[in-house]
Amino acid sequence: MELLIQIIFVLISTLILGAAVMVVRTRNVIHSALWLIASFFGIGALYLLLEAEFLAIAQVLIYVGAISVLILFAIMLTHNVTSGEGHKFYQRWWLALLVSLMLFAVILVPTLVGQDWTITARPSEESAIAGAVEMGTAFMREYLLPFEIAAVLLLVALTGAIVIAYEERAQRRRILTLAQELALRKQQQQNHAEE
Amino acid sequence: MINAVPLSAVLTIAAALFCIGLFGAMSRRNAVSILMGVELMLNSVNINLVAFWRYLQPDLITGQVFAIFVITVAAAEAAVGLAMVIAIYRSRQTVYIDTVDSMKG
Numbered sequence: 001m002e003l004l005i006q007i008i009f010v011l012i013s014t015l016i017l018g019a020a021v022m023v024v025r026t027r028n029v030i031h032s033a034l035w036l037i038a039s040f041f042g043i044g045a046l047y048l049l050l051e052a053e054f055l056a057i058a059q060v061l062i063y064v065g066a067i068s069v070l071i072l073f074a075i076m077l078t079h080n081v082t083s084g085e086g087h088k089f090y091q092r093w094w095l096a097l098l099v100s101l102m103l104f105a106v107i108l109v110p111t112l113v114g115q116d117w118t119i120t121a122r123p124s125e126e127s128a129i130a131g132a133v134e135m136g137t138a139f140m141r142e143y144l145l146p147f148e149i150a151a152v153l154l155l156v157a158l159t160g161a162i163v164i165a166y167e168e169r170a171q172r173r174r175i176l177t178l179a180q181e182l183a184l185r186k187q188q189q190q191n192h193a194e195e
Numbered sequence: 196m197i198n199a200v201p202l203s204a205v206l207t208i209a210a211a212l213f214c215i216g217l218f219g220a221m222s223r224r225n226a227v228s229i230l231m232g233v234e235l236m237l238n239s240v241n242i243n244l245v246a247f248w249r250y251l252q253p254d255l256i257t258g259q260v261f262a263i264f265v266i267t268v269a270a271a272e273a274a275v276g277l278a279m280v281i282a283i284y285r286s287r288q289t290v291y292i293d294t295v296d297s298m299k300g
Contacts, residue, residue: 005199013208020212020235024219029228036231039212043238049196050205050249055241055259062266067234067273074227074277078284089222090293096221100214108210117202117250129249130256135263138256150267157271165278167285 008049016042027088029075037068054132197250205246212239224291226280230273237269 019039026032040063047056090096139147176184212235219232241262248258284290 002199005196009196009200009204016208017211017215020215023231023235024215024222024228029225032228032231036234039235040238043242046205046208046242047245050245051196051253052245052249052259052262055245055262058263058266059241062270063234063238067270070273070277071227071231074280077281078227078290088224088228090224093222096218099221100218103217104210104214108214109207112203112206112210115203129253130259134256135259138260143260146264150264153271154267157274161274161278164275165281 005049009046012042012045012049015039016046029079030072033068033071033075036071037064040064040068051129054135202246202250205250206243209239209242209246212236212242224293226283226290226292227277229292230276230280233276234269234273237265241265 016039019035019042022035023032023039026035040059044056044059044064047053047059216232216235216239219235220229221232223229223232244258244262244265248255248262252258280290283295287295289295
């Protein structure tokens with residue numbers, strides 16, 4: 001059983017990291033977005049392996065469903081025919097590679113590996129794991145204020161995104177008030193009668 | 196999962212994902228690719244939160260709740276960021292952020 005879990009973990013990790021590497025090194029932006037979806041799927045599977053079912057479903061719904069579609073839309077809307085020319089990376093991309101590798105190899109891995117992570121007493125295997133029911137209760141009780149703030153944040157972001165991406169052309173399609181429309185119609189009837 | 200895989204293995208995967216996302220965010224010229232790198236970094240943070248919850252405090256819900264809030268903020272950030280990319284493209288016909296430098300001193 002443990003060997004099976006280890007094999008699944010290695011497969012999922014390979015999927016996540018391999019897809020993430022393809023995201024950052026593929027030159028085609030659309031291919032890179034598709035690899036990003038694969039990586040999100042792997043992360044959802046890892047949540048499932050960590051027994052966070054609600055979060056796994058939320059990951060698939062939000063990231064695989066919504067955000068990746070949003071990214072694909074943005075790529076399609078900004079896809080310039082002439083953007084095939086020019087470099088996809090900065091001239092000094094190796095500097096970014098060096099910084100990332102050093103962060104991983106010098107700072108993160110020694111910190112992670114040389115640490116005893118049992119800060120609290122490790123709970124026994126039989127103790128209850130908090131699930132979706134506990135999460136719903138928590139959202140309605142002690143996390144009610146952050147929950148409402150998150151709702152307001154989503155509303156503000158939605159409105160802001162519409163305002164920022166709104167087309168200028170729509171200004172010409174002005175919506176008339178009732179009085180203006182009546183006056184316009186009266187004038188049209190007058191013109192019609194004069195003819 | 197707790198007995199089979201040590202916590203440091205999961206944390207190492209998350210750290211590697213964070214560094215890959217960092218490289219993507221720093222080396223790409225396309226604004227959408229930069230946002231993709233940022234999304235990878237946010238996901239690695241979520242893996243960390245869930246792993247700490249599962250290994251250290253599985254009877255409390257705090258870790259998962261915090262991960263849900265991170266997902267919420269990431270969704271808001273993606274929506275606003277991509278709207279800005281579209282607005283920039285409409286006014287300048289480019290998505291390469293090093294060509295958008297009119298505020299450079």
